Amino acid sequence: MDPIDAAMLRAMGLRPNATIRVCRLGEPCIVEVFTGATKADPSCPEGDPRDRPCDRPGGCSCRIGLARPLAERVMVMV
């Protein structure tokens, strides 16, 4: 990926190991990026999962649309 595109995506919240939800496949590919602490992140508060406002749709997130050439270069692990 072009470094400028990669830097832009990272600034938008789509950073390495980010937790995302794929909202739409195809073009545009739409992902919801959870930009706060995540379940996998040790900085996330312990306790009832419902107390973690970052872990649900519409909580602490943003939606990013990606054109095909970019979406092809984003690796998603389920």
Added chain:
Amino acid sequence: MTARSATTKEASDVDGAPGMSHEVRDKHATRVALLGNPNTGKTTLFNRISGLRAKTSNFPGTTQEARVGHAALSSSEGATLELIDLPGIYSLELELSESEICRRVLAGTLGTPGSASGRGAPDAVLVVVDATNLGRNLMLAGEALRRRLPTVVALNMIDLSRQRGLHIDLEALASRLGCEVVPTSARSGDGVPALLEAITRARVPNQTPPGTIDGLEAWADETYAAVASAAPARSGEPGAPAVFVERHTTLTDRLDRVFTHPVGGVLSFMAVMFGVFYMLFSIAAIPMDLIELVFAHVGDAITAVVPDGILREFLVGGVVGAISGTVVFLPQICLLFFIISLLEDTGYLARAAFVMDRVLRPFGLSGHAFVPLLSSHACALPGIMACRAIPEKKDRLATILVAPFMSCSARIPVYVLLTVLLFPESPLLQSAAFMACYLLGIFAGLFSALIARRTILKGQGRPMMLELPTYKLPSIRTALYAAYDRGLMFMKKAGTVILAICILLWWLSAFPHVQPPAEATNLSTQGQALVESGVPDDVARGESMIAESEELTARHALKHSFAGRIGRTVQPVFEPLGYDWQLSVAVMTSFAAREVFAGSMATIVAGTDDAEGEGVMQRIAEARRDDGVTLIFLPAVSWSLLVYYVLAMQCLPTLAVTAKEAGGVKWAMLQLGWMSLLAYASALVVFQTMTAMGTGA
């Protein structure tokens, strides 16, 4: 301005000692830079604070614009804030022009927009963060804190975040950021007075976030985890645990699937665009007619007061005509930007950009180009100005270059005249020809973009990535501000250019004054005598002779005017296209503004500037060349003219705006050269082919 000088020094020392306290003490025009991610409500907050006391200007030496507003502080008599609404960015460190502008403003190396002076770091930075997306917004806030300028953080959309069940510990957040944090809702105005007070107390933050991207991300995560939690709420209320249930498909997902679908997206886009066009041409027609009526009365009033002569001609034909011709486009421009602002605010426009990205990408344009190209169908001036939103420079330049190919409203009188001449008895064929003109313009624009991107603007277009904001009801207030702002800009910038051109055009067409031809004088004398006889039949005949005399005089005057002389001089150039000297004059007079063509033809062949007047169309259709036999508007000539006007750059104000927005006269010259060449060659092919096939006569 002790605060400014001190902060400038500190700004240069990004890693200076934390905790340096420096209060904003300047009580007069404290300069505040508004910084924030896109879609954080930054501009809504700016509008809320400064209202109509804002103007849009370019940063000195750049084509990047920003709005500058002022606000009075109720707590301190005479103290005001000067707010600079910086472009929305995701990071200060990106290699984008918007990020660079923000960096330079914060560093104090770029002056206040619209002002040659005002260099130096701002007195304070107001970082606007979205409370519903705090984790990511903290990244930019952290970068701003590292600039070591007096800073205040506005935690905007706090009402929405509370509705979603998020609780943010404000004290903890202020402690971690090392500056004051004020919860606000720009839409409702909640928290804004407290925010203004906080700005007057702004201090250099006593915390310095890490400088590396990894360190900054870890800092943002830690800060977010420490300050954000689920709000305690009872079941059934906003924020209740029910909202935490994982929803696999949200309403936003469903809407996105429709609006970005390859078929559904295009269909919904077409429906929205039809609505926009309909409003543009129907609703705007009412104030446009009103404006024309008002200026007609002004012209009549001047005619009644000022004695016949050069002064009256100048005032009525030059000044009033020019101002009327400029102001008449204002309703369309204001309405267009009002609608675009509404669409943008709903969140739809970002989705539509992706739909158009698929269509435009094969031609080397990005989806960002669609709004400017759409706007250009009303007028190329706002369309080209809207290109500022295109982030990639080559994409932006390509869009600016091809925007004038879109059929603007100024072409409509020409299309109407020529399609009616071509198909006088068939409204259906007239409509088809009209539609074909629009399609030809779009095709020529895309074709030209393809050539530009493969030659002078070579390079891979940047693939589109765009944040898709949450769907919401649009803000009428924001849309009204946008319409007011763009209307004002149009009147200030393009208005002055158009005014000057129209006055010049009038002068070229009106001077030098020549004596009426003997034939006209005789007709007039005879007609006058018949009118004075009082015999009803003779009066009618006399009036007809006087009208004919005026027509002859007008044609004679135009023929010998500067414009007429230029037209006769250049006629050999247009001869291969089938144009005689009269058409050449009309083409030349419409060089500055294409809508002048219809009026010029009416003046040349009918002695009036009203091309739609009773009987005028008939006279234009039957007008003959100097041999007195051959029609001026042979079918091949009409088709050739139609193609010429679809493709030609007949608009000087557009060239002026292109030079300004593209960053050089060379781009305007390139645009003029390419469009003129394409128009001439295409019109030549049409005329010569039809003539050779025997279908031109």
